[in-house]
Amino acid sequence: MLKVSEFPIVQVKNLPYKTTNLDLCNLFSRFGALSQIRVPKDEPDGTAIAVYMNLSSSQKAVKELNGVNFRGRYLVATTYKVDTSRIAAEDYLVRQEQVALLKQRYDT
Structure with a gap:
């Protein structure tokens, strides 16, 4: 299981409200290669x-x-603090599906 500190995710708050996507790309890309940038809808304005x-x-x-x-x-x-309980729950569901497929394949 991954530790919370092992996720390469950064949350920045208090950004100017009129910050564009290009501004965010320029701001964050100075520190390394990016996978994605998100502006969450469930967070207050000025968060990325x-x-x-x-x-x-x-x-x-x-x-x-x-x-x-x-x-x-x-x-x-x-x-960014990742909710590892959700990861564990999703992992459990995937494992359940794999077990069901194996049972079906081997008729047990």
């Missing part, structure tokens, strides 16, 4: 999530972005 390709890039982004003044607002950058 960057998923990096590796852990070291995400750690560098958190270190370099936290407290930085970006267009008149001081950013709050943290490692």
Whole structure:
């Protein structure tokens, strides 16, 4: 099972509300290769999530972005806390499906 600290995900809060997707790409890509950038709808405005390709890039982004003044607002950058209970539940469902397929295949 992965530890929460092993996910290369960075959450940045207090972004200016008029920050564009291009601005986010330019801001986050300075620290390493990105997998994706998300602006979650269930979070307050001014929040974005960057998923990096590796852990070291995400750690560098958190270190370099936290407290930085970006267009008149001081950013709050943290490692995103993944809900591992959901991962465990989804893993359990996948395993159940695999067992059902094996039972069906071998008629047990």
